[in-house]
Amino acid sequence: MNVIDTKMDCEKPFEVNRAYERRASPVFVVGCHRSGTNLLYDTLLSAGGFAVYRGYLPVYKTLIPRFGNLGKLHNRRNAVQAWLKSKGFRRSGLDAGALASKLLAECRTGGDFMRIVMDEITHIQNAQRWALYDPDNVLRIDKIKADIPQALFVHMIRDGRDIALSLNKMGGFQPLPWDRGSQKLQATGMYWEWMVRRGRFLGRQIPADYIEIHYEDLVGEPERVLKSLGQFIEHDLDYARIRQVSLGRLSESNSSFREEKQQSSPVNRWKEKLSKDEVKRLETLVGACLEDCGYPLTIPEASRTAGFQERWMRSFYPRYLNAKFWLKMETPAGRMASLSELEMDNSLPEVQPAKV
Numbered sequence: 001m002n003v004i005d006t007k008m009d010c011e012k013p014f015e016v017n018r019a020y021e022r023r024a025s026p027v028f029v030v031g032c033h034r035s036g037t038n039l040l041y042d043t044l045l046s047a048g049g050f051a052v053y054r055g056y057l058p059v060y061k062t063l064i065p066r067f068g069n070l071g072k073l074h075n076r077r078n079a080v081q082a083w084l085k086s087k088g089f090r091r092s093g094l095d096a097g098a099l100a101s102k103l104l105a106e107c108r109t110g111g112d113f114m115r116i117v118m119d120e121i122t123h124i125q126n127a128q129r130w131a132l133y134d135p136d137n138v139l140r141i142d143k144i145k146a147d148i149p150q151a152l153f154v155h156m157i158r159d160g161r162d163i164a165l166s167l168n169k170m171g172g173f174q175p176l177p178w179d180r181g182s183q184k185l186q187a188t189g190m191y192w193e194w195m196v197r198r199g200r201f202l203g204r205q206i207p208a209d210y211i212e213i214h215y216e217d218l219v220g221e222p223e224r225v226l227k228s229l230g231q232f233i234e235h236d237l238d239y240a241r242i243r244q245v246s247l248g249r250l251s252e253s254n255s256s257f258r259e260e261k262q263q264s265s266p267v268n269r270w271k272e273k274l275s276k277d278e279v280k281r282l283e284t285l286v287g288a289c290l291e292d293c294g295y296p297l298t299i300p301e302a303s304r305t306a307g308f309q310e311r312w313m314r315s316f317y318p319r320y321l322n323a324k325f326w327l328k329m330e331t332p333a334g335r336m337a338s339l340s341e342l343e344m345d346n347s348l349p350e351v352q353p354a355k356v
Contacts, residue, residue: 022152023129023234024129024315025129025152025233026115026131027131027132027153027154027233028134028151029131029132029138029154029156030134030135030136030138030153030156031156031157031195031196031199032157032163032191032192032199034158034162034170035135035157035163036156036158036218037133037156038133038248039215040133040218041131041248041285042248043222043237043242043250044131044235045131045248045349046242046243046246047235047242047245048241048245048302049132050130050235051118051121052127053091053092053121053132054091055087055088055089055090055092056086056087056341057113057132058341058342059110060110060136060137060140060144060329061136062342063082064079064110064329065335065337066079066337067082068333068335070108070109070110070113071109076103077100077104080100081100081176081350081351082339082344083113083117084100084345084348084350085342085344085345085348086343086353088343092117093121093124094117094121094124096351097351097352097353100351102116103117105146109147109153111144111146111148111279112147114132115148118130127236138199138202139199140208140275141202150208151209152209152211152232154198154211154213154232155199155203155212155213156218157196157211157214157215158215158216159216159270159295160282160289161189161250161279161283161290161292161295162266162269162270163192164188164189165270165274167188167191167192168184168185173187173191175187185274185281185282186282186285186310186313187317189282189286189318190314190317191321192286192289192316193286194321196289196293197289202237203296211232213225214293214294215267216267216268219266219267222239226242267278272336276299279299280299280303280304283298283299283304284299284304284305284310285306285313287299287304288313
């Protein structure tokens with residue numbers, strides 16, 4: 001496994017088909033929400049050579065749970081029709097009829113769906129390769145890799161204390177109703193740990209095609225980090241060119257603290273925004289994961305004694321999140337998956353596949 005500033009042993013990696021050119025392989029930018037995945041994605045697009053796609057393609061998160069196995073024509077047709085009404089499709093620049101025909105004829109898996117859409121975008125832009133940004137794909141690295149063997153994964157990791165602070169402020173994670181106040185912050189920290197640990201576990205299975213980048217390093221030492229990342233994905237990530245092009249989040253703030261001054265550092269905000277008691281509660285709960293990811297703790301071990309609340313949350317939340325994920329992905333409960341993230345325009349007529 002490739003890691004920047006984080007070392008981890010790997011166990012029993014499975015073999016994948018390597019009959020492809022790495023410099024043309026698709027790149028998946030994944031990680032917990034608010035980890036800097038959008039920043040890194042825009043950095044890649046600004047480097048040139050990647051198809052520029054500003055849309056969202058939640059195939060595994062939304063389309064498959066809602067419509068079922070894409071190997072079945074009926075499910076595939078419903079998924080395609082929903083996607084053609086989405087904001088992501090409207091941003092793709094593709095012809096609806098031609099794309100529908102290709103998807104209906106060739107798509108059998110979630111990986112096929114993403115590959116067909118992104119290959120078409122790459123073709124019309126005359127680009128070298130494509131990349132996709134979706135934080136939630138960190139939970140599905142194994143499924144994507146099985147469907148797209150040449151896929152490369154870049155896992156963005158950020159200090160969980162900053163993640164808990166940011167997500168809690170934005171309402172990006174909804175804990176259980178009785179977890180309020182500081183407990184809501186702790187529950188959000190558990191969500192960060194759950195996503196990070198699952199991503200790292202899945203990444204260990206494909207060490208040659210998985211890399212971890214720390215948000216703090218990308219912000220503080222971008223040239224060094226981009227050089228290492230460029231070698232991993234075999235792509236020229238020229239820092240001067242990236243700064244000149246500055247697409248998306250490189251030219252506008254994506255901060256959850258928009259009221260702060262422009263020059264405010266996005267690193268270690270938790271040191272200023274969280275009380276000592278809040279830091280203590282977080283470090284007591286997710287301190288082991290913070291240290292595993294290379295983030296030093298500030299509260300002495302003797303002061304981080306887990307009480308009943310912490311022990312209960314550590315026991316319950318991973319099981320709760322795993323159960324929710326399994327129900328959505330593996331049972332008919334997934335049919336209730338919301339399509340709101342697609343930002344569909346239901347006034348559009350259904351598209352008839354082009355004749356081929």
